Amino acid sequence: MSFASQVKKELLEACPAQLSRQRAQAYGMVLFGRSFSGSSISFQTENKSVADLYIRYLFDFAGLQSGVTTIQHRKQKGCIYLVTVDDQDDRRRILTSFGHAPEEANLRIRLENLDPDTAASFISGAYLVCGNITDPQKNYHAELTVPHLKLCEDLSLLLHTLGSHPKHTVRRGVHLLYYKESEQIEDLLTLIGAVKSSLDLMNVKIYKDVRNKINRITNCETANIEKTVAASSSQVEDIRLIWQVKGEKSLPGELQELARLRVENPELSLRELGESLSEPITRSGVNHRLKRLSAIAQELRERGAVQ
Numbered sequence: 001m002s003f004a005s006q007v008k009k010e011l012l013e014a015c016p017a018q019l020s021r022q023r024a025q026a027y028g029m030v031l032f033g034r035s036f037s038g039s040s041i042s043f044q045t046e047n048k049s050v051a052d053l054y055i056r057y058l059f060d061f062a063g064l065q066s067g068v069t070t071i072q073h074r075k076q077k078g079c080i081y082l083v084t085v086d087d088q089d090d091r092r093r094i095l096t097s098f099g100h101a102p103e104e105a106n107l108r109i110r111l112e113n114l115d116p117d118t119a120a121s122f123i124s125g126a127y128l129v130c131g132n133i134t135d136p137q138k139n140y141h142a143e144l145t146v147p148h149l150k151l152c153e154d155l156s157l158l159l160h161t162l163g164s165h166p167k168h169t170v171r172r173g174v175h176l177l178y179y180k181e182s183e184q185i186e187d188l189l190t191l192i193g194a195v196k197s198s199l200d201l202m203n204v205k206i207y208k209d210v211r212n213k214i215n216r217i218t219n220c221e222t223a224n225i226e227k228t229v230a231a232s233s234s235q236v237e238d239i240r241l242i243w244q245v246k247g248e249k250s251l252p253g254e255l256q257e258l259a260r261l262r263v264e265n266p267e268l269s270l271r272e273l274g275e276s277l278s279e280p281i282t283r284s285g286v287n288h289r290l291k292r293l294s295a296i297a298q299e300l301r302e303r304g305a306v307q
Contacts, residue, residue, distance in 0.1 A: 005047065010194045011128055012068070016121050017217050024118035026057035026124025027098050032110065032146065032155075034082075038102025041085040042096055043129060050128050051081040055122050058085070064092035068284040112305045119162060125154065126194035133185065136204040142185045143178040152177060225267075232266040235290055238297035239263055245300050251293075260291050 001009070006036065008131035016022050023228070030036055033043035042079065043054050051070065066087035073080040083092050092102050099110040114122050124247055125145060134141040144166070152175035159166055159177070162189055166177035179185045189198035192196050226295040239259045242251065251259060261268075274286040281289075 003200075003211065004133050006200075007133055007189065007194045007197045007293050008050060008128060008132075009046055010197050011124055011192060012053060014192075014193045020115075021118050021121035022057070023061045024114055024122040025128075026061045026126035026293060027110075027113050028122040028127075029054050029129050029150070030098065031107070032126040032130045034098075036107060037087075037104065038091055038095060041091050043083045045081055045129065046078055048079070048081055051083055053081055054129070058094065062097045064090050065093070066090050107151045109151065114158075115142065119158065120191050120193070124241075125158065127192050136182070136185075137208075140182045140185060141178060142188060143176050143247065146175045146177065149175055150203065151201045162191060164191055184198070184267075196227065219303060224269075228269050229267065230267075232262065234264050238268055238294050241297045241300060242293065251296075255289055255293060258286065262290070265292075279283070 006162060028061045030041065033041070035042045045051050045054075045149060051088060055070070057067055058068065066086065066089075069084045069086050071082045071084075073082065085094065095102050095104075098113055100107075128158060132143055132145070142243070144155065155262070156166060156177055165184065166179055166188075169176050169178065175245075179188060182201060186198045186201055189195070189201065242259070248256060248259070257277060258273065261273055265273070265276070270283045270286045270290075274281045274283055
């Protein structure tokens with residue numbers, strides 16, 4: 001099951017028990033369906049359970065009498081369910097039951113249908129019919145698709161009132177309220193009642209953050225190892241040149257031990273080299289001695305001592 005389907009499944013299972021909240025959820029579903037006017041009331045979804053709830057709410061709260069037509073279109077993966085209210089009198093009853101006029105020109109949210117206790121249920125109904133969310137394993141994105149500007153503005157204002165702050169854009173003539181931040185999506189899911197999905201998203205985020213941190217540490221350690229190996233290779237080359245031209249015993253005692261240690265342990269860092277000496281010294285001290293060896297080798301090269 002996709003994450004988007006999981007969210008809607010959770011919302012369906014958490015259907016409110018109070019009639020006032022059920023009615024608010026019903027209002028959100030019919031208002032944000034495919035169409036809601038005197039000439040057409042319809043709804044389209046890929047989720048049969050959502051379609052069944054939409055139809056039940058039409059009978060329970062909207063005065064539907066003649067029934068609806070449900071058309072099932074099969075596609076490559078699953079089905080699309082189109083629900084339409086065919087009878088004109090039924091459409092009028094549904095509209096007036098929620099305070100809308102059949103000849104209404106600009107569709108708006110009728111706030112008299114809501115109160116502070118039912119607003120979240122209304123949002124959950126709207127999400128069931130026009131909401132979608134991306135799998136958080138891939139990306140953080142949730143959106144609600146609204147066909148009308150004024151309706152979109154009303155929904156945005158209501159969400160802001162409830163502490164949720166979506167952004168607005170237009171895609172192919174359709175208005176979108178969307179969220180890109182994981183925290184905002186978590187808050188939206190909690191608001192509409194998908195608490196488990198919100199926690200799942202948090203867990204995904206924690207896992208991704210830990211994985212990214214481990215990758216950064218690993219990449220940093222790898223880079224440091226590569227840097228150490230590159231520097232060590234140059235140092236070993238200098239030491240072998242000195243040994244070849246002047247001999248190992250030509251070096252001062254403190255440089256002899258370090259030179260042997262570096263040739264035998266090219267993978268050690270400067271700190272580890274210093275700790276491995278018979279008389280340990282600091283990383284800075286090791287670096288200073290290696291620079292002395294490098295200077296001796298460079299002098300030999302400039303004198304043409306290299307065969």
